[in-house]
Amino acid sequence: MMNNKQNLIALFSGLLFGLGLAISQMIDRERVLGFLDVVGKWDVTLMFVLGGAVGVTLISFRFILPLEHPFFDRQFYLPKRNDIDTKLILGAVIFGIGWGISGFCPGPAVVSLVQLTLNPIIFILAFIGGSLAYKSLKIDKG
Template identity: 40%
Template sequence: MKVVLSALAAGLVFGLGLIVSGMVNPAKVLNFLDIAGQWDPSLAFVMAGAAGTVFIGYRLVLKRPAPLFAERFNVPTATKLDARLMGGAAMFGVGWGLVGFCPGPALTALGTGAMPALVFVAAMLAGMAGWRWLVRD
């Protein structure tokens, strides 16, 4: 139960941060990405704040022998840059640049009832299912 409540609290804080920062508004994200047009640099502060928080948080948390609600830390160990990783990153970036949504903000925006968020999430889920069906690994 503690794990579920801590996950819920983390998700609520994350979603609130996305809402306050404007990341659930695709127009704001697209204006941030449009450096040759109506560039809105405000999301750079959001990214800097997130990077700073993660930098400090990892250093503090990883000093502990184990997480609060697990036996060990599950820190990624893969270091290989392969075609699958680079292709996925490129698809993520292109999708973000085309519509102004990435998965976290899109799921948060579902709460607003916005049709673009619904269409994006439906397409994202279809793409995930299609990949699973295609690769079957």
């Protein structure tokens, strides 16, 4: 069970992430669809969001990962696999199709709920449905 420090860090991180998504307009599906339209009227502005996120991560991880453990936990939770398999490729393709059709990623869709419009609600319900379908198919075994 998480302690209070972990809960506060999770709350702060989520608020910071949501605020960043809103300020960068990642919750504006028209802007995201414009970014994905690389052969049409491409909107390059979200490339700066990606660059900022990757830049901060590259710099901060150089200081954080050498630590024995995170500040408020006993261990780091890092992926143990780095291979590329069929499930990864298929999942990425399906994710990309869903992102291209809807203009939403899961995180920005949750933040978009504050706009009280129907599109993010439909997306979140479909996202939950897709997750439940995956779980019911037991694809992850093996």
